[in-house]
Amino acid sequence: MIHVSHLVKTIQGQMILDDISFDVARAEILVVLGESGAGKSVLLKHLIGLLKPDKGVIEIEGRDITKLSEEELLRQRQQMGYLFQEGALYDFMNVFDNLAFPLREHTSFDSRMIAIKVEEILKMVGLEAAKHKYPSELSGGMRKRVGLARAMIMDAKILLCDEPTSGLDPIRSRDISDLIRQVSRRYQCATVITSHDIDNAFRIADRIAIIQQGKIVIIGTPQALKSSENHFVQEFIS
Amino acid sequence: MKQITNRFFLVVSQMGDAIYFLMDVLRNIFKGRVRFNEVLKQSYEQGWQSAVIVALTSFASGAVLALQGHVVLSRLGAKEYIAQLVALSLLREMSPVFTAIIFSAKAGARITAELGTMSVNDQILATRTMGVDPMEFLVVPRFLACFLVLPILTLISEIVGILGGYFIGVYQANIPGVFYINQTINAVRFVDFFSGFIKVFFFAILIGWICCSRGFTTKGGSLGVGKYTTEAVAQSIILVIIFNTILTKIILTFWG
Numbered sequence: 001m002i003h004v005s006h007l008v009k010t011i012q013g014q015m016i017l018d019d020i021s022f023d024v025a026r027a028e029i030l031v032v033l034g035e036s037g038a039g040k041s042v043l044l045k046h047l048i049g050l051l052k053p054d055k056g057v058i059e060i061e062g063r064d065i066t067k068l069s070e071e072e073l074l075r076q077r078q079q080m081g082y083l084f085q086e087g088a089l090y091d092f093m094n095v096f097d098n099l100a101f102p103l104r105e106h107t108s109f110d111s112r113m114i115a116i117k118v119e120e121i122l123k124m125v126g127l128e129a130a131k132h133k134y135p136s137e138l139s140g141g142m143r144k145r146v147g148l149a150r151a152m153i154m155d156a157k158i159l160l161c162d163e164p165t166s167g168l169d170p171i172r173s174r175d176i177s178d179l180i181r182q183v184s185r186r187y188q189c190a191t192v193i194t195s196h197d198i199d200n201a202f203r204i205a206d207r208i209a210i211i212q213q214g215k216i217v218i219i220g221t222p223q224a225l226k227s228s229e230n231h232f233v234q235e236f237i238s
Numbered sequence: 239m240k241q242i243t244n245r246f247f248l249v250v251s252q253m254g255d256a257i258y259f260l261m262d263v264l265r266n267i268f269k270g271r272v273r274f275n276e277v278l279k280q281s282y283e284q285g286w287q288s289a290v291i292v293a294l295t296s297f298a299s300g301a302v303l304a305l306q307g308h309v310v311l312s313r314l315g316a317k318e319y320i321a322q323l324v325a326l327s328l329l330r331e332m333s334p335v336f337t338a339i340i341f342s343a344k345a346g347a348r349i350t351a352e353l354g355t356m357s358v359n360d361q362i363l364a365t366r367t368m369g370v371d372p373m374e375f376l377v378v379p380r381f382l383a384c385f386l387v388l389p390i391l392t393l394i395s396e397i398v399g400i401l402g403g404y405f406i407g408v409y410q411a412n413i414p415g416v417f418y419i420n421q422t423i424n425a426v427r428f429v430d431f432f433s434g435f436i437k438v439f440f441f442a443i444l445i446g447w448i449c450c451s452r453g454f455t456t457k458g459g460s461l462g463v464g465k466y467t468t469e470a471v472a473q474s475i476i477l478v479i480i481f482n483t484i485l486t487k488i489i490l491t492f493w494g
Contacts, residue, residue, distance in 0.1 A: 048367055070371075078369035088364035091355070102368045150368075 001026050001190035002047065002158060007056035009042060009214075016042045017053070018214040026157075027188040029181065030219075031201040033236065034211035040194035043211070044160050047192060048082050049073040060158060078106050081151030081189075083161040083180075087143035089135040095122070095146050096131040102154050121149045124186075125179060141172040145179065152183055159184060161193040165200055173197060177204050198237055210236060259451040266378050271371070276379035277386065284345035284380075285387040289394060292340050296328075296395035299336060300402025303327055307403075308411045317411050321421035324403030329426060330434045333395040335482050338441035341388055342474035346449040349380050350470040353453025354463040362454065377450045384446035385439065392438045396431075433489045440481055445474045 002024040009017040016039045024030045034040050045051045046058060049065045058065050065076060089098045099118045103109050109117065122128050125145040135143055144164060151159060161180060165173035177200035184191040195201050201208055202222045209219040210233055218225060218233050225233060266272075307323040353376060356362050365372040400422060407413045452470035456462050 050363060050366060074366070074369045074371060076369075077367055080367070082364070082367035084360045084364055086359065088360035090361055090364075091359070102370075105368070105370050 001061055002192065003057070003059040003062075004047070005057040005059075007043075007046060007058065008054045009039075009046065009051065010054055011042070015214050017046070020056070020211075020214075020216055022209060022216065022219055024190040024192055026190055027185065028206045029184050029191040029193065029204055030207050030209060031193045031195055031205035032209045032211060033195060033198065033201055035236075036196070038211045039214045040211060041162055044082075044162050044192065044194055047158075047160055048077060048080055078102075078154055079156060080158040080160065081148075081154070081156035083144065083147045083151045083159070083164055085163045085166055086140070087135065087147035089143060089146055089150070091135050094132050094134050095127065095138070098135070098146060099131075099150050099153050102150065106154060117153065121153055124183070125149045140167050141176060144168070144176050148176070148179060148183060152187060152189075155187060157187075157189050159187075159189045159191040161191070163194055163196070165195060165197045170199075173200055174203070180204065202237075255455065256447070256451045259454065260447050262373055263377055263381050263447070263450070266371070266373050267382070271374040271378065272382065273375065273379055276375070277382045280379045280383035281386045284341075284348070284383050285390060287348065288341050288344045288387070288391055291344060292337055292391045292395050293398045295336060295340060296333060296399040297402035297405075299332055300324055300328060300399035300404075301406045302402075303332075303399075304403040304406035305410065308406065312411075318413060318417070318421065320403065320407045320411055320413065321418045322425035324407070325400055325422045325426050326430055328396050328399040328403075329430050331482075331486070333399055334392050334434045334438045334441065335478065337392045337395045338388065338438065338445065338478045339475050341384075341391060341441075342445050342449070342471055342478065345384070345387070346445050346474050347467050347471050349384075349446075349449040350453035350456070350467040351463055353377070353380070353450060354456030354466050357454060357456040358459050358462055372454075377454060381446040381450050384449075385442045388442040388445070389435065389438050392435065429493050433493055436489070437482060437485045440485060441478050444477050444481060448474045448477065 004023070005021050007017050007020040020043065022030065032040050032043060042051060046053055049068065053066055056066070060076065060080070063076070065073065068076060090101070093101065096118055099121060100114045103114045103117060118131070119128065122131055125148060127142060127145055127149070130138060130142060130146070135146070138146065159180070164176050164180060168176060177197070180191065180193065181204040205222055207219060207221055208225050210217045210225070212232055218228055218230055225237060228234065303324045304320050307320040308317055311317045311319055311323070353362070356376065362372045362376065365375055404415070404418055407418045408415050449470045452466045456466040458465065
């Protein structure tokens, strides 16, 4: 579903992504690990077309999104979900309206249908009681759950999560990681997660990629990483 | 020297970005991508926020003009011209400029702070990731609301300012009320109203453009929001004053 080939990005003379290639299949979870500034967030922004690469190909369901205009990208993104670090919920809307927003924008659902859909997804993320709350009234973990619900409300085929466990305690980190895995399995979507969180990466990933200075050092199953003899990989995951 | 060169290129680059931003806003408007409900919502919020303060300052301005006019014109034995002085000063110059300045400080600051907060909290990026153009959803309604609200506020300012002058003219200068009203009506020609009022539309574009573009491009967390907001308000006010001079010269050249 996602095919990235020889992706190169330079920002202000600094190589951020250096010949990145990988694939992610339907219902697969790829966790991209790396130090701060390694290029993880930049990679994710390329996958949703917020940044254009200097070179390389990014195919989403066989369509090279690097060649699309902004208007075509807007349409493409309706099939994709993006979970931001802090949720990025509209602070002038309550939880219900935040979740209803993509449906009101892109579907012809009436208000009853929208309410059913929102209730259903709120139940999935365990926040039925919070639908009338505003983002400022929610905890960090709750905001991420709502952010995940919003990312998936259009039944996205691609889910991209930027540092979903950052700023959370270990229990909440595990909960949100498990929720992402559950959502990914339920919707059968190709999921790419960037993270620093080694423990949760090993819990939920089908494959893990480690990036160092814009290059993929290793990509493989959690078991393959554990048995790697690469010094940086061992130092990073230990 | 290097610092000056860098600063120069930074300013040129920012101006280029701002012009591109305005073109993008206008492109959306001319393509009909206008959410009328959002425009009305923003107009209500911007208008309501500024209306009371515009009315208060305008009443005070009209009253002060009349007070000063009473003193100066009485020396010349021409105190009956207070009504003309107040009406023409307000309509031709003071109401459009004062209203634009107050609007920059209240509604302009609000626009930049709102968009700036959304920018630093990734809400603008999130809008794009949901397949919605943030220009259409967030910027165009605020920009058009400026265009809608500022002329209405200017009209309020002119009416309330004249009332302020009337209050002083009648109760301080002892000019009969009916005479004061007739003097005002007879003094004001269409060109007096038009020459001031037309400037308001330029000011609305300037304020909407600067405050939206600064908010939309805000970086640097909460500190950035404060910095960009104060810069936007200062730039709007300076540009309103500069453009007022240019527009006044052009208008006087053609319509005297």
